[in-house]
Structure formats: C-alpha cells, structure tokens
Amino acid sequence: MLYPRSSQTREVKNISGIWKFQPDPGNQGLDKKWFEKGLPSPCFMPVPSSFNDITQEIKIRDHAGWVWYEYEDYLPAAWKEKNLFLRFSAAAHKAKVYVNGEYVGNNFSGFLPFEFKVNTYVKWGGENKITVAVSNLLDWENLPPGEMRFHNDDMHPQQDKTLHYAFDFFNYAGIHRPVYWVAVPKDYIQGIELALDYRQKKSIAEYDVNVFGQADCSTVLYTRKGEKICHLSGNKARMELPDLTPWQPGAPHLYTMEFSLSKNGSLIDCYRLPVGFRSVHIEDSRLLINGRPFYFKGFGKHEDMDIRGRAFDEAVIIKDFNLLNWIGANSFRTSHYPYSEETLMLADEYGIAVIDECPAVGLVDWQRYGQDDVIFTEDKAGSKLLAHHKQVLELLVARDRHHPSVVLWSAANEAATYEKNAESYFKEISSHLRTLDPTRPLMIVENSQHNNSKAARFFDVIGINRYYSWYTDPGRLDVISFQLEKDLKDWHNTFKKPLLVTEFGADALAGLHADPPLMFSEEYQARMIEEFQKVVDTLPFVIGEHIWNFADFMTPQEVRRVIGNRKGVFTRQRQPKLAAHLLKKRWQVKPSFI
Ligand code: BDP
Numbered sequence: 143m144l145y146p147r148s149s150q151t152r153e154v155k156n157i158s159g160i161w162k163f164q165p166d167p168g169n170q171g172l173d174k175k176w177f178e179k180g181l182p183s184p185c186f187m188p189v190p191s192s193f194n195d196i197t198q199e200i201k202i203r204d205h206a207g208w209v210w211y212e213y214e215d216y217l218p219a220a221w222k223e224k225n226l227f228l229r230f231s232a233a234a235h236k237a238k239v240y241v242n243g244e245y246v247g248n249n250f251s252g253f254l255p256f257e258f259k260v261n262t263y264v265k266w267g268g269e270n271k272i273t274v275a276v277s278n279l280l281d282w283e284n285l286p287p288g289e290m291r292f293h294n295d296d297m298h299p300q301q302d303k304t305l306h307y308a309f310d311f312f313n314y315a316g317i318h319r320p321v322y323w324v325a326v327p328k329d330y331i332q333g334i335e336l337a338l339d340y341r342q343k344k345s346i347a348e349y350d351v352n353v354f355g356q357a358d359c360s361t362v363l364y365t366r367k368g369e370k371i372c373h374l375s376g377n378k379a380r381m382e383l384p385d386l387t388p389w390q391p392g393a394p395h396l397y398t399m400e401f402s403l404s405k406n407g408s409l410i411d412c413y414r415l416p417v418g419f420r421s422v423h424i425e426d427s428r429l430l431i432n433g434r435p436f437y438f439k440g441f442g443k444h445e446d447m448d449i450r451g452r453a454f455d456e457a458v459i460i461k462d463f464n465l466l467n468w469i470g471a472n473s474f475r476t477s478h479y480p481y482s483e484e485t486l487m488l489a490d491e492y493g494i495a496v497i498d499e500c501p502a503v504g505l506v507d508w509q510r511y512g513q514d515d516v517i518f519t520e521d522k523a524g525s526k527l528l529a530h531h532k533q534v535l536e537l538l539v540a541r542d543r544h545h546p547s548v549v550l551w552s553a554a555n556e557a558a559t560y561e562k563n564a565e566s567y568f569k570e571i572s573s574h575l576r577t578l579d580p581t582r583p584l585m586i587v588e589n590s591q592h593n594n595s596k597a598a599r600f601f602d603v604i605g606i607n608r609y610y611s612w613y614t615d616p617g618r619l620d621v622i623s624f625q626l627e628k629d630l631k632d633w634h635n636t637f638k639k640p641l642l643v644t645e646f647g648a649d650a651l652a653g654l655h656a657d658p659p660l661m662f663s664e665e666y667q668a669r670m671i672e673e674f675q676k677v678v679d680t681l682p683f684v685i686g687e688h689i690w691n692f693a694d695f696m697t698p699q700e701v702r703r704v705i706g707n708r709k710g711v712f713t714r715q716r717q718p719k720l721a722a723h724l725l726k727k728r729w730q731v732k733p734s735f736i
Contacts, residue, residue: 143255143541144333145483146229146324149412153221153325157272161317162212163187165205166275172208177240177273181212189213189321192234192314192451206290206305211274211317219267224325225354226264229257231319231454231482233276235284240273250284250530252315253479253501254537257324278315280307283526285501285534286478288313309478309504310707311444312696314451319482329355330411331401336544337581338419340432345386345419347399351377357403357410363417364398371397388432389418389546391472392734394493396546418490418546424583424602427640427683428736431495431549435736438495438686439470439729441711442477442645445485446695448714454482461716462692463492469711469722470729475587475605475644475688478503478555480538489547496547497585497605497644500534502554506589518563528567532574539578551575551582556589556607559597568597587644592632599637603685605644606633611670612648617661622673627681634683641683645690646674649708652694652719664720667711671721675728689725 146154162184164176176182187193189211194203217226228241234252238245241263249256264270280288288307307313333352340346351359359377364370372381387395396416403411420432428435443462445452459482466474473495476485480500489496505523507515517523535553542548553571558564568586575584586597587605598604608629610622633641650667659665671689678684694710697703706714711722 143229143257144331144413146322147413149414151327151409151411152413153224155323156320157213157215157323158189158320159213160186161189163193164210164212165193165202166208166210167201167205169207171210171275176210177245177275178243180271181210181273184210184212187211187316188450189317190231190319190450190453191316192318192453193316194312194314194451195449206279208275208277209316211276213272213321214269215272215323216269217264217266217323221325222266223328225259225328225330226261227257227324227326228260228272229255229322229324230274230317231255231321233274233317233319234278234315234452235280236277238275242271243273251501251534251537252318254534254541255319255483272321274317276316278305278313280305280313282522282524284530285527286504287522287527288504307504307698308506310697311446311478312451312698312706314446314696316451316453318452319454327403327411329353329357329403329405331403331413333540334401334413334415334544335540336399336415336417338417338544338546339581340388340419340421343384345381345383345388347381347417347419349379351401353377353403357405360402360404362400362402364400366396366398386419389420389490390432390493391436391495392493394418394491394546396490415544416487416490417544420546422549422582424640427634427638427685429549429583429603429640429685431735436495436549436685437732437734437736438473438642438688439732439734440466440473440475440494440686440688441471441692442475442688442690443692444477444695445481446693446714451696454484456484458716459485459488463488463494465692465712465716466494467492469726470732472734473497473686473688474692475499475552480541483541486542486545486547490545494547495549496545497550497552498538498542498548499552499555499587500531500538502531502557505554505557507558516561517558518561518567523557523563523567528570531571535571535575536578539575543579549582550585550603551579552585552587552605553601555587557586557597559586559588559590560594562596565596569600572600585642592629592636598633598639601639603640603642604633604637605642606630607645607690608643608674609646611673612661619659619666619669619673622670623677626674626677630677630681630684634681640685642686642688643674643678643684644688646687647671647690647709647711649704650719650721651704651708652713652717662708667709667719668721668724672724689721
C-alpha cells in the first residue's frame, strides 16, 4: 500500500480533524446499528489522537472495549471517474469501517495503515458518513498480546475484570494517525517493491511496479534539484548507476524516483518516491553501512506525548528529530511497534538510522505482573499468533522497505526466548523475514541469558536490554562494570555475533537531585549511563548504545511508575535532564563510523 502522495494524476484529501466519538462500554453499537443510525450521544474527539487523555473521565481513560467514531464529508462529483480509497494510517488496535451505513472492511494491526476501495459505497458530489468502531482489547491472536482477566475472588465485585498486558507502555488507543480520501486513476500504480543498494561505488535500484489495469510503465531517477539521471521502461527493472552519492547516517543524500504509467503515449498515473542508496552488511561482529563499521548512538523511543497520547503529531516528531541532532544521536529503535510513515521519511531526510521493530512485545511470562506462565504454548504464542506475527512483518516490510534509514528489522522485544517452543517460533520468524527482505540484517532484542536464549542464533544482531544497578542490585552503581562486562563477553563468546546494547537506563524524576547519586535522582541516571558506556567502550563486538529511553512516557499505573516511566533523558515535554547534557558531550565527539 503506497503512502498517499498527490501528483498530477492523484488527489489526496486529509480528513483528520474533529470527529464525533462515543465509547461503547455496554458493547451495544453493533446490535443497535450505530453505523446506520448515528452515534446516540457523541462528544467531540480530535483525529488523530488517543482518546484516553482528552476528556476528564477516568472511565474513558481506562476504557477497555469498543469505541465509535463518526465523520461526515462531501466528495467532489469529479472523483467518480477515479478509484477512491478511504485510508487510515493507523487505528489501535482493531477497527471496523462503515461508509454511509454499510460495512466496508476491518483491520487487525494497530500500528500499520489500511485502506478500502469505496467507490460503490459513496455518494459522488454528496455528503458521506464514515463510521469507525475501534477496539483496544488485546488477545493472543494479535500483537501486542494481552487478555481480559476476571478476578474471581471474594475481594472483587462479581465479574470484575482488568485488561492485562506484559508491556510497559500505556495501552493508548483510538485513530492514531491521519485519515485520507485518496483518489487515483482507473488504471493506477498499486504498489512498488523497491530494493536499493550501494556496492563498489555503484548505486543499484531493483524495482517491481504492481500495476492495476493495463498501461506502460516507465521510471525516471532525478536529483533533488530535478536533474534527470536515468530513464528506464518496463514495470520490472534494475538500475545500476556509477557516480551517485550514497545515503548514510549524518550525510543523507536523497534522490527522487518517478514512476509513470501511460496509455497510447499519454500519462495516466504518476507517483514519486524519495530514495537513497546504501548497503548494510554484517562482517566480523560489526555492522557495516556502505562498507564502513557503524556505531549506533541513540535511543529506544516511544510515540508518546501529553494529551494526544500515542497519536501522530508533526510538531512532536520534528522536535524529536531536532533533539536527536542536538544531542548527537545517529539512530533510534521504533520500540516497540512500527512508527508513523512520516517518522521514517524524516529519518531518511535527517540522516538518522532506524531499527524498525514490529509490535512483538509482551511475549514474556507475567511473573512480574503477578502470574507465572508459559508463553510459547498453542493457546498463547502458538500457531495463530505466529501466523499473525508473520503477516505483520509482511505488512511492515512492504510499508518500509524503501527507506534508506531502515538498517535493521527487529523481530521482537524481550520475548520469553528461554522457553523450549520459542526455538521453532523464532526460527520460522527469522526465515520468513529473510525471504521478505534479503537485503537487511535481522535483530532480536533479548532480556534472556546467553545460556538460555533459544532464539538468538537465528538473528544477525543481538540486542541486549540490561538494567544492572536498577532492577537487580538497586543502588549499586559499583557492580555495573563487573556484571556488564561478564554478561556481554558471555553473549559474544556463545553466539559470535555483533551485540547492540538496546536498553539501559534509570528512572530520574526531573528536578530531583542527590549527591552522592541516589536512585531516581538526575545524578544517578547520568552516572549509571556513564558506567555502562565505560564498559561498552572496551568491547569491540558491541556495535552501539541505545539509552532507554529518549523521553519519559506513560505506562499502566503500578508501584514502580510515577505517572509513567521516567527513564527518559528528556522529560515527556522534551526538556533535557542532566544525562542529556552528558550524552551530548560524549556523542558530539564520538564518531558514527569506527
Ligand atoms: C524493558 C522493556 C521496556 C521497559 C523497560 C523498563 O523492554 O519496554 O520500559 O524495561 O522497565 O524490559 O523501563
């Protein structure tokens, strides 16, 4: 599915804005046909936004189940001659869509785009009602997983239940990214499979244009200034060009690829895509970009902000890229789900490398959360979840494969890879991912141990999350160097693969100080990060350091969290803590290429 871009043959109308909204705690919307009759007592809701923090109602904030959205919009009569799509860039987690009271389709992957052809449902030149039911419920057939738990004890009212999930970010929900009408020609470019490479000073583009209907396809590569570099005919081709400037972190050189369809010599469709040429390889426990060993300096992030929750917000995205530049970071991980398409486009533009993670998070035993469970069983992470996981990877790769900034795919975060059945599960995930994209290395992010992970050997880079002196030996900054060095050496000796320290960090309440450093102070967070860095600096197989987290973020309420996770080196409002200033000092002089 292509990103909605306008061109001389395509029209895109963003219909985000103020929609009507109605929670459905009694689950009656479907039976009572709200999609036909209209929402009974709606309030206003911004789209995009998470619905949770917009009102003053705790019941809405903590609602688990279906909510409904409604919007009315006029369509130009002239679009009758086009193929018309209704496109949602993301709605968490499941959605059912109706147009003018009729069901048009559903979606199951809350962090990825979906669209429906709506020609037969709309009134041309008239008003059209869009109704969307969105559910934030979690189950074991979709990622991220979770389940509704009934308390069944005499200390809770009968039928009392809570939505449980084993991931540490608030289950924000709603229409999280923009909604568009996309009008394309009758015969049109439906999809583009594009692989970009840079080898022996040659830039290579291999593409396969999926055309709906009958038309001749041609492709032109331009510089950003519009100078023509190369022209090829056919919908499947390979370009090999000397003398182009490659894309690389810190020096993001981009070109424009223009795909055109014509019939009897006249243009019928045109789609332009920014592209960059670069290679990513693994060699001798290093990750090479364009043949040079790259060192990741950056963060695990979240899409998270006051009021709007997990929703798309251009101001926040651009602010974050400016902060990444300010601090001297060269990369981030889309922990723990695919981020907006615009974020990846900006990573291409800003020259920031991205580890693109799918929403496989929370696949762990829930001991921490009060229950000791096995996860990789047929009723949990079994064949249904595996099939969904593979499908989400297909959609993710199809969406993001053309971004030069994406240098690694991350298949999962902190899964229970020590369980027996995790072996076959992740063997299948890695081989599926490899067939989807043979051009990029694969990563798994581990919280298991070197001697019990059954999954790490199927991946090219192992991400390691560690919290020495925090969740273990709290307060003991002095044990970090001993424990971390031993741990990382063990991992490397066992798997002989590059390691990336994908998470380390401490909660710090902005403005809380303690010297000598005590837990939760800004000083402790800064010192802990420095202790980790001292160790990774001595280990040549460690290919990078990603601090957990870029900014403070919202989590479920629990005793370890003070209105959210405070491991950000920036506050949730993006103001620097002490650690941010120290990171800036280090990263501005530490080179990206070793
Ligand atoms: C790691 C998780 C991350 C959490 C972090 C923490 O990968 O999502 O937020 O711990 O506890 O286990 O701060």
